[in-house]
Amino acid sequence: MAQLLINGVRHSVDLDPATPILWALRDTLGMTGTKFGCGAGLCGACTVHLDGEAVRSCSTSISDAKGKKITTIEAATARTTRIGAAVHAAWVRHDVAQCGYCQSGQIMSAIAFLNGLPRGTQPSAADIDAAMAGNICRCGTYARIRAAVADAASAIA
Known part of the structure; x- marks a missing residue:
């Protein structure tokens, strides 16, 4: 057990x-x-x-x-989790999901990435792309994912 x-x-x-x-x-x-x-x-x-x-x-x-x-x-996206709540709100604002299948993994990777950033750091597009590179989206919403991660980073800064 x-x-x-x-x-x-x-x-x-x-x-x-x-x-x-x-x-x-x-x-x-x-x-x-x-x-x-x-x-x-x-x-x-x-x-x-x-x-x-x-x-x-x-x-x-x-x-x-x-x-x-x-x-x-x-x-992870509970309203009591500051970074999770910011990522969830950004995902909705940027209308990231299409089919939605990859989204739980994308969100979990985004939260871990943002949690590892020094407070107040705004990641570059290249930083976000590198952090999220291991997550595949068959619908190709990568530009919206990048925008949502950047938005969430601004919200928690």
Whole structure:
């Protein structure tokens, strides 16, 4: 039985320790905000935070999460999270989502990126592109993603 701390709540899951976090979240715990994309850690749709760092949940095992805090999209954009709330508001303002499938991973990567910036720093377009490069959007909303991340950075500065 593995103990996982997800969004501040402790969960017990009876899974093989090598099971990816993604399947514990989606199949065992019913948290479907984190998406399955490629299954190889390449597209970013499954991004969650592990102790605040953006990781691919499809290629990170539950044993790797032992003793760490997992944050999913369900909690990351809560109104009580300053950066998450700023990213969520910017995403809406810039009408980022088209099909929306990649958005939870995009948002999780954006939050981790902005959380790592020194307070008051306004990232360049190149900084944003580099930080978000591991997240693929089949609809091609990259210009709106970049604008939303820059907007959120201004809002939290």
